[in-house]
Amino acid sequence: MIILSGEETAPKTKNINQLEFWISTTLYILAIIGICTSTSYGTGNAYRFIDNHIEYSRLINFFLPETFKVSLLYISFLLINFCFMPHLAKKNNVLLNVILTVLITGFSIVAWMVANTYAQADRLVEENDIHHGYDILFGEAFTYIFLLYLLFNIYAYFSEKGMVLLEKIPFLKQYNSSIIHEIFTSIKIWLITLMVFAVVFSPTRDYEFVVIWLIAPPVNIIFTFFSIYYIIPNLRKTNKGFGRYFWGNVALAIMICLLLLLLLVGFMRNGPAIPIALILTSICMVCVATPFAWYIYKNKFEKQTEIQMLKTELGKSDASLNFLKSQINPHFLFNALNTLFGTALQENAERTGEGIQKLGDMMRFMLHENTQDKISLTREVEYLNNYIDLQKLRTSRSAAIRIDSHIEEQLNNLQITPMLLIPFIENAFKHGISLQQPSYIKMTLQTKEATLFFDVSNSIYIKADNDPEKLKSGIGLENVKQRLALLYPGKHELIIRESANEFFVHLTLQLG
Structure with missing residues (x-):
């Protein structure tokens, strides 16, 4: 059994451990160069030593301690990120890696104090x-x-398990699968910059910078994603422009900062870091995140929409061409003419006239309405009935052939892509009918509100070895699968089931 739908799988996360190593190594080398430059051309804390009447040595009191501390942080980051945490995340030698993490942390505390x-x-x-x-x-x-080191471990754990954690968040599943990878990358970049700030700025001085970086980037990242995946798409649906989007985001930014102010008011007594962080957050939300989100949406999603439309149009053209080639061919016309000729020999041309009329209606439909993007479901059903009636003329002389058709008359205003349903019926007549053996075809079509339910089942019989159709698959089935995927992504369910005696097709289609 084959079940087709329009869902995609989430992309796998790329391993960037090598990139992390080179970034951390580059920062370490730059730090060492900075220390060497300060040792050669600067005085460090010499003035404080002189004020306290202490002998000062650039080597012992600056170069060696600072080099040791920077090297300690560099080595510890490599051990945690590339050795300890990967094993902990995979639950390999958990106790050993926990002990090693605690030991490296304890040693670093003592070594940092001594330095x-x-x-x-x-x-x-x-x-x-x-x-x-x-x-x-x-x-x-x-x-x-x-x-x-807690930040080091959080970063290392998120690098290993971040994608898995994000994929478990329910509301993210309703959006494009790429959003998970984008959020994952954004959080990693923020954690990297946060670690750099934490390393550069001492915990006893300039902690305001760390506080600001704890608040401003996460809020702006969330605000940007919310704008790209929710605010802008909803505004575009109502044909609202950038002005409405901008002023709406200004109001939203003010509300968010007021809410953060209420939540963080208890921490404001420790200095101006919180108010500064909130002011910078609001400025970035309005002046950076808002236009950046608009730019990303316009250049990414609208281009993707345009590409999808082009693919759809190309697929429709190819599908229509292939369909016409499969329908308007000598085989079809020869069978139809033979049917009409045989009928004319049997009776006085009454049924022949009926067949010619139905064939003319079908040909007009194929040549004119088949070129449209959408037609009324009523016209599509008329074409199906004409085709079925024409085929009944061919098989009416055989009592062993049973054709059951239950196609509801459509009095609604539903629209459908033309020639979308006929391949299943034509396939049933072509491969399910035998003039020598008992065979049957059952067809039902009904609608409920804006949903179409379409079923076709037919008998299967063993074809003769010299039958040219024996090795051929059903006409138009691959064609119609492609058209459904392009024109009704996420709005259809196609079930094709084949047993030893029966071929069955079920299609559920959302037309609203």
Whole structure:
């Protein structure tokens, strides 16, 4: 049994571990170059050492501690991202990798504190109790390394399992499958930049930058995706332009920032970071995310729509040409003329006239209405009935052939692509009727509201070896599958079932 529908599978995520390695290595090299430059041409914290009457060495109090700290972060990131977390995500040697992660974190905390006792020895002197000074350095090292390594682990875990987690979110399934990969990539980029900010800016100074980066990018990413996949498509359906979209987004940005203000008001006592972050968030939402989302939609989705329309038109042209070739051919005309000739010999031309009239109606339909994009379902049904009646003339002399047709008269205003249903009926007559053996065809067509239900079943008999049709498949079946996929994506269900004695087709089609 074959079931056809218009759904797509989600694309697989590309492995970017090699890219991550080279990005982190490049940043590490740049950091080392920066430290070397500062050691050669700068003074570092020398003035603070001099103010506290402490001997200052560029090598011992700046170059070695800073190089050690940067190298420690670089190596730890590589271990967590490429060694520990991949195994944890796959549940391989879980206990061992957890222990190794805890050990590298603990070692980094202690090593970071020791490095700072050289790089920030002036702070120890400023404290009345040197032990209290060591406690402060340890607390800062613990807070900074713990949060930073937590961020490393979150990033590494998301790299391994992010796509799987996003695919489980129900509301994302209703959109284009590419949205999951786009969200995955956006979150990874944000996490990378967040780690860079966390590494560059000390936890005791300039933490406002980290706070801003925690708020502004995620809100703008969500706002952009919401605009691309919901706001703009709905506005385009009502023929609204950029002006309506822009001012609507301005109002939405204000509402979002007011809501964030209410949620984060308790943190505002710690400094101006939260208000600055909200102001920058609102500015970016209006001045960056709003036009960027519009640009992406116009250049991506509308071009995709245009390409799909061109593919549809091309497919329709090819399908129509192939169909006409299969229908208007000497085989069909020869059979029709033989039928009319045999009928004329039997009686006084009454049935012959009826056959000629139906054949003329069919030919006019094929030559004129078949070129239209859509026709009324009533005309399509008339063509089906004409074809069935014409075939009954050919088979009426054989009592062993049973043709049951239950096609409802259509008095509605439904529209359908022309010549979409006839291939199934023609296939049934061509391959299901035998003048030498008992055979049958059953056809039903009915509509309920805007849904069409169409069934065709026919007997199967063994063809003679010299029958030229023995090895040929049904006329137009592949053709009609292609047309359904192009013209009714996601709006049809085609079931084709074949057994030893019967060939069965069921089509459900949404015409509304």
